[in-house]
Amino acid sequence: MDTKPSELTTQQRSLLKHTANEISRCLRGNEVFARLGGDEFAILIRDLKHANDATVIARRIIKLLETPMEIQGRKVQCGVSV
Numbered sequence: 001m002d003t004k005p006s007e008l009t010t011q012q013r014s015l016l017k018h019t020a021n022e023i024s025r026c027l028r029g030n031e032v033f034a035r036l037g038g039d040e041f042a043i044l045i046r047d048l049k050h051a052n053d054a055t056v057i058a059r060r061i062i063k064l065l066e067t068p069m070e071i072q073g074r075k076v077q078c079g080v081s082v
Contacts, residue, residue, distance in 0.1 A: 026060045
């Protein structure tokens with residue numbers, strides 16, 4: 001999805017908003033989370049107590065986003081890479 005925001009379809013916008021909301025639900029609340037562009041997001045995780053904490057968050061996001069979701073009456077399944 002390599003398009004300018006003005007070129008996004010309504011379905012693409014809905015999918016991006018849904019994805020951002022789902023990722024936000026996986027975070028602890030003190031991270032910096034942003035959309036870089038297209039379908040790419042970045043998360044800056046602060047104050048990790050253990051190195052494995054980032055892995056736990058990443059796995060939670062992957063599991064959530066690989067679950068089929070409904071966007072505007074259509075079932076959608078995303079691929080995720082971290």
